[in-house]
Amino acid sequence: MTNCPTLIVTVGLPARGKTYISKKLTRYLNWIDVPTKEFNVGQYRRECVKIYKSFEFFRPDNEEGLKIRKQCALAALNDVRQFLTDEGGQVAVFDATNTTRERRETILRFAEQNGFKVFFVESVCEDPDVIAENIVQVKLGCPDYTHCNTEDAVADFMKRIKCYENSYQPLDEELDRDLSFIKIIDVGRRYLVNRVQDHIQSRIVYYLMNIHITPRSIYLCRHGESDLNIKGRIGGDSGLSARGKEFAKALGQFIQSQNIRDLKVWTSQMKRTIQTAEALGVPYEQWKALNEIDAGVCEELMYEEIQQKYPLEFALRDQDKYRYRYPKGESYEDLVQRLEPVIMELERQENVLVICHQAVMRCLLAYFLDKTAEELPYLKCALHTVLKLTPMAYGCKVESVCLNVDAVNTHRDRPSVRFTNTHPLSMSFLTVLLHRRHPLNSSVNM
């Protein structure tokens, strides 16, 4: 996607959402397969100065403090260089205030020396409510203030912000017109975008312009149990079983009880999700992108049949389940690419219920919970269970609600033992055995 590594540099006073943006952006880029890492200078400072005393450390006339802070920044830049040059990283997010032109010059020189592109992300906000909310959500719980009570912590933090205010030189349309940057004003009300250089910067700008911080929840669930599920067959486009229909009704009741404001409902274009949504009695939108992973030649087969007909393929899949592509079908990697517009729209929306499929739900979950490509294909997404995701602080709160309607278990664990000399075929045989032996699968016919 990009030939030389990119250094994203945040700019802004404390409590302007720089770390929130850094973490979210890093999560998104990693999900779309761009190796990204964030480097938070505050962390480096905490490692250097073990105990935080007070805002005095940040006073502009505190010589000692300034020296330590500069050292920390340089240490972070050093790690950035290592990540981008030696560890195959493509994007590094340098998360610090970087409020002076002088500091930004240092970074630009560093980047030039190492052949990195630089893109600044500045967050400007003067709304006292937003700042206060930030402080309450993430600052009070941070290691700096564990020994403080709330009032003292807030007072100290406000004084900390003051230390930066006097020397703050925001990015300027004129003076910085040769730099590449986006200025985010008032949490996304307004953006100033200057000199986007390449594809990845364009994607980053698009992403930043679509995220928001309005409180909301995303509900993820699979369709109700389907006829093919009962037969232990994968893929296909069958309708709901009797238990699946029960689940759809239970889902309708659950959603009503949650009293969700302006809920949007999305399904795929396959019968089983549509039938599940029908029972809710509310309008819903169909996305082809939410269709289940295409198992190609293995569609509608049972795992045992796949093993018999395509033993090598079956074993290869267990070797690298994320990248393995079914012959004439798709891989999880392909799924992620196909789901990117869904994620982008989920970011734009507020309360949404997504009724989808096992592999699709794993991909979406991996995005929200920051799971790696290795973990993604083994995330547990059981039938008849709703996951409620609520963004909180820097991450996502997950509540799992099982709607108490029985269903088969369609989960296959990662092969737990790695015998390097053993033929992969025997490993996959074992996992199939375990899948068959699961109590809920007793109705599966061989």
Added chain:
Amino acid sequence: MIIYKIPLSSHKFQYISGKFQIWNISKIPQTKFPENFRKSSRPQFTNCPTMIVMVGLPARGKTYISKKLTRYLNWIGVPTQVFNLGQYRREVLQTYKNYEFFRPDNEEAMKIRRAYASNALKDIASYFTKEQGQVAVLDATNTTRERRGVIINFAKEKGYKVFFIESVCDDPEIIEANTMQVKLSSPDYENYDKEEALVDFLKRIDCYKMSYVPLDEEKDRHLSFIKIFNVGSRYLVNRVQDHIQSRIVYYLMNIHVTPRSIYLSRHGESELNLLGRIGGDTGLSSQGQKYAKALAEFIRGQSIKDLKVWTSHMKRTIQTAEALGVPYEQWKALNEIDAGVCEEMTYEEIQATHPEEFALRDQDKYRYRYPKGESYEDLVHRLEPVIMELERQENVLVICHQAVMRCLLAYFLDKSEDDLPYLKCPLHTVLKLTPLAYGCKVESFYLNIQAVNTHRDRPTVNRSQATLLLTIHYLLICSRAPVQKPSPA
């Protein structure tokens, strides 16, 4: 002879704006058809119509942006139309005398201008209500706050959203280039010579300059807009309201005006092409390999600066690119349309084994989805990131497939959904597209290597609703004709 009887009252028909459409029957779920079931592969972008209002002095690229944006929105399935006030003026005035018409103290002209501006707004309302339009682009200078106020009030009354696009440019070179490219050849200056036209046009710009009030960060902070500075080196984006506005902003931030060319070609003739079979993933035939070499020679002969080469993930495009001896990028999104259950069949076999499907496809080739496969509509959706990246890039050679190439071509040449599936994209031919003025210049290069013809023309049968059944009947009779030697037709 098999006759399919499909009662018109069946839920398999849906009445959409005056036309009957048969749904892809095998895709109908077993439960009752929900009222809001839509076959399209894309969700709603916006719930109420949107007016895009251009703002800017003459020669700032407003019409260029209007036309390009409209082309893009129509391609991704959002019915959009441009309403260019210059056109309205020319219809009212018939002949253009000189810049004096635009003088701010010309009362009579002002009256005329307000009148046709108001007509344009009426036409926009009619486009939204009677023609199911979703986006209307009002292409005019709209340089005063007063005029923008009129538009905003109109939109508020009718319940339309408004999004402003302002183009600000003070680089005299760019303005002169614009003027030379599109203004001097406009109908207004038919009877002028070049020098006089330029002088008059500059005086015209001056008429607007005095009263020009650009969109302001502070005063207009409640409006939704994007300000584009100096052809994209900087953007100011304010209050994006919804999905479609977000997509518009993303698109505008990715287009550029640097001169470049896009080369589109299919893979060389493949083994399955020779057998008259569709889809699959075979390698090149010997003719196909000859083409790959010829393509390499052709590309070298063109001496293209920094050419990027893109292929799909399928063998036949990769093998074609290999012969070029330059680095190339593989895009899964460029893979050929998935023919589902019909993969690797000949058209005759499809007719024999899936006669109903075959007929349905000819009814609406754009929206028809192969069972377990894709439609052209799905293809367009899948190709959108490719188009976005093509807009960002400069010189690119895309080696792809018939259906894919039709979709890309339709985007560049502004072809409708009806025309798209029948565009001619023969094997062994390179199309060179060069953006020019408001459109695209196309040069076709047939590299003189023989290949089979894989094109199927649009069926010439009348498809009115009364003859629906007869049409299928007719096609079935045709399919019973003796099978010719394997050459897809």
